[in-house]
Amino acid sequence: MSTAQTLYRKLVQSHTVSVLDAQTVLLFCDLHLMNEYTSPQAFAGLHDKQRGVAMPGQNVAVVSHIIPTHAVELRVINDPPSALQASNLKRNCERHGIPLFDTNDRLQGIEHVVAPEHGMVRPGMVIICGDSHTTTYGALGALGFGIGTSEVEHVLATQTLVYRLAQDMRIRVDGVLPPGTTAKDLVLMLISRIGAQGARGFVVEFCGSAISALSIEARFTLCNMAVEAGARGALIAPDAQAIAYVLQRAPDIRAAWHSAALAAWAGLQSDAAAHFDVEHVFDASEVAPFVTWGTSPDQAIAIDATVPNWAADGPERESTERASQYTGVAPGATLQGLAVQHVFIGSCTNGRIEDLRAVAAVVGSRKVAAGVRAMVVPGSGAVKQQAEAEGIAALLQAAGFEWRQPGCSMCLAMNDDVLAAGVRCASTTNRNFEGRQGRGAITHLMSPAMAAAAAVTGHITDVRTLGATP
Incomplete structure (x- = not known):
């Protein structure tokens, strides 16, 4: 029996706390991102049960969805329900010692932009958030996916998640993107070809010469929109470009940690004999705007x-x-x-x-x-x-x-x-x-x-x- 594994299976195995049944594991989560609209009920449930947050330092919160974007120096959320969401998030983060990018923080932004640009996302991590576009982090070889409010509460309390395993899909794109086309055009083409449910139940691994040629920011776009084909996750094996991106933004990875990280990340790729349940192959030259x-x-x-x-x-x-x-x-x-x-x-x-x-x-x-x-x-x-x-x-x-x-x-x-x-x-x-x-x-x-x-x-x-x- 082959022991070859896909990158997805390696990430799940390395984060499995216990096997619950043939299709379900208890998964450790390296980073939990929160926003103001999916966390209030989770904190309320936590407080009702008189529980604390297990690992505050591995949780980060951002105010992003309900915030006004008018060009003013000091932002004020005038909508009462939205203002309450933001103030509740701040109060809950202060209570539990969770870092927060609040309304008027100069580095505030969308969680899926903020997290990688500050070096929070590293290859090999499992990252979850109450937002479906958490698949974005696959661009750096991290398994990211969205979760529901009840699951947010479970993660806050235990830093783990009851996780149902997905199937493996590989999408290979070779060739060169034509002038005037981008990763956004590529992913829209892919979704139009396989359909909005074409990757439902799968974690998709992107590979091929066209994928390797993409910038890291372009890979974020690709993995971000994989969920629009129904994917439960998206991955790109971390290469030298991805590792350089992370190291530039993660000043804590120094000395012995640096060599250890590089050694660990070197194995973050699908084995040559790994089995994928479904495979697709596309030619980048077919991409147009x-x-x-x-x-x-x-x-x-x-x-x-x-x-x-x-x-x-x-x-x-x-x-x-x-x-x-x-x-x-x-x-x-x-x-x-x-x-x-x-x-x-x-x-x-x-x-x-x-x-x-x-x-x-x-x-x-x-x-x-x-x-x-x-x-x-x-x-x-x-x-x-x-x-x-x-x-x-x-x-x-x-x-x-x-x-x-x-x-x-x-x-x-x-x-x-x-x-x-x-x-x-x-x-x-x-x-x-x-x-x-x-x-x-x-x-x-x-x-x-x-x-x-x-x-x-x-x-x-x-x-x-x-x-x-x-």
Whole structure:
């Protein structure tokens, strides 16, 4: 019997406290991230049972989803329920000694941007959070995934999680991404090919020459959106680039710890004979700028393609017809030239410095088109400060973009950055569900470069035609 293991199995095995049954283990969690909207009930349950937090130092909290992003020096959460969530989080963190990036912390931001940029994420870790896009950390060879509120309480009390094992999927992408395309285009293409449930029940390992060529920030984007194909996790084996990224941000890894870390990380790859339950192979040369046309991330097409005709009668036809009615995009239509009234650049998918540099490269000396409101929301305070130091913020403001404070903002309508019904938005976020950015609002997912092109032209535009691609 082969003892070869996938990277996923190695990570689970190294964190298994006990085996509960053939499909379930008690898993130790190296890092637990919390936000203001999934933790209140967990703390309440903990306090009702008169329990404390087992390992406060391995928990970190961030205020991100409900926070306003207006360009003001001192932020105030005016919505009473949201303000209560933030104040409860602060009180609970103070009570239990948990580090908190609070509302007006200069380094506050989205948890999935803040954690890796401060060296909290290292290869081989298990990281959980009450947010589905925790898969982001797979870019550094860490197993990250979202959990529910009751599980948050269990982790706070024990630093462990009752975990049901997933299956293994490998997605290989070889070749070179064409000019004008990015990791966002790649992942939208992959999701459109395998479907919104194509990776359901699986942890996906990405590999291949095209994946190795991606920057770490691009890998964050790829792993972040793997959950939109139903994946329970996403992984990329840590290479020299990933290790360098971590070491630059983790000053505690020095001397003997440095050599020990490198030795441990060297084994974080799938064995050559490891078995994957499902495998997919794609060619990077097939990637074009991709844009969603419907209300699911898998309803996406290349910018030079047309919206497909509906499937035969059944649930899929019903969902596509409903999506078409909601977005006003019919079969056979092209997305090029479709007018937008709003552009949103930000989120845990595309709110990093590399994303903002791509936007600035496309914008150049251009201006935001008449009738378009364009917003840029950095993913964290550190990203904001860097973009300002590099002159990106000034360039975008001169072009007519709103330069905002960090936060989740218009990724989801949980704060005061909400679109009105009927407004069509070119967005760098991760979900385009009905009402995701506001009741009746229409979201088209795309890369930061494509969103920038839409902002300066006033409609969905193939960024390659502007002659200034990142």
